[in-house]
Amino acid sequence: MSPDIETLVQKISRLPGLGPRSARRIVLHLLKNKEQNLEPILMSMKNVNEKVKVCPICFNIDTFDECCSICSDNSRRKDIICVVESVADLWAIDRTSCFLGQYHVLKGLLSSIEGRGPEVLMLENLKKRCDENKVTEIIVALSATVEGQTTDIYIRNFFKDSGIKITSLARGIPIGGELDYLDDGTLLTAFSARG
């Protein structure tokens, strides 16, 4: 293996979920038929690399000219904004097609341990959007962790006097979840929120 190929294997092995063995397998696959395997990926990567930006409105990462594919989609409701922790969460919610409003992507959750204060939430920005678009509901769709809950409460407090309805995702038993495998916290929540 030449140093060039070795470098590529090393770089690919550092991607999430991969290791040296899977990286070698991928590189070999790419090299074996470079016209059909390596070049299309290379072109696609180059294209994305040139165009990818952070959306100035919702902070989504996307390829666009002025604002991301969600903010520029006129078929989506403008009066409802979903707050998510990351682009991964945005993609996950968007795959379900259950939400056809706007997003606000945080730069992270509040965390005193990792030194992330309210500035990562960019709430002034969100407030300005709410005023401009006459937003009626903000859905806080954060993880059910301590940091997620802290951030949830902070956002609720921030918008307390704004007249905007603030909702959070429901907590309970996940679909397909078996009772005896659930943790106590989830069971307790599911019991007290029964309906």
Place this chain on the structure above:
Amino acid sequence: MSPDIETLVQKISRLPGLGPRSARRIVLHLLKNKEQNLEPILMSMKNVNEKVKVCPICFNIDTFDECCSICSDNSRRKDIICVVESVADLWAIDRTSCFLGQYHVLKGLLSSIEGRGPEVLMLENLKKRCDENKVTEIIVALSATVEGQTTDIYIRNFFKDSGIKITSLARGIPIGGELDYLDDGTLLTAFSARG
């Protein structure tokens, strides 16, 4: 997700060992910090794509000017050639550093089912190399499968009258292998080849 990013996710999800979920995770990782993640891989891929070729001597896939890093390495013995099925096998043997000779990479194993005849072995080419470099030993390092064994026998027959010593990899119990988990074939071979 814009169509550009979706295309990249799709292409990456078709790589060996990956699927839609791991591809999305990898693409997000690349996009999140494009200067540190996406661009180095892109550069490395571009570099490899420009330089990668099939070695005209041993048919290894590598980045080189005249012949591959193994054929052009003068510290390696020229009088011993190891026949392997694929570049993956060449890499596997080369990682052990136990063999410091030359290679001959087949285009596949003989297979009547998949219609691969002796032309995939390129033995005329190997013979010419043997004559030019006064090769004394050919190691046939093929898989212990039906196709591997058929190809092994074919190569032995081809070089029958050449005076070159033809050897194959030893068959037996793999290191770390437990007896009661081994298949009958391996056990039988290990018994009859005991020493």
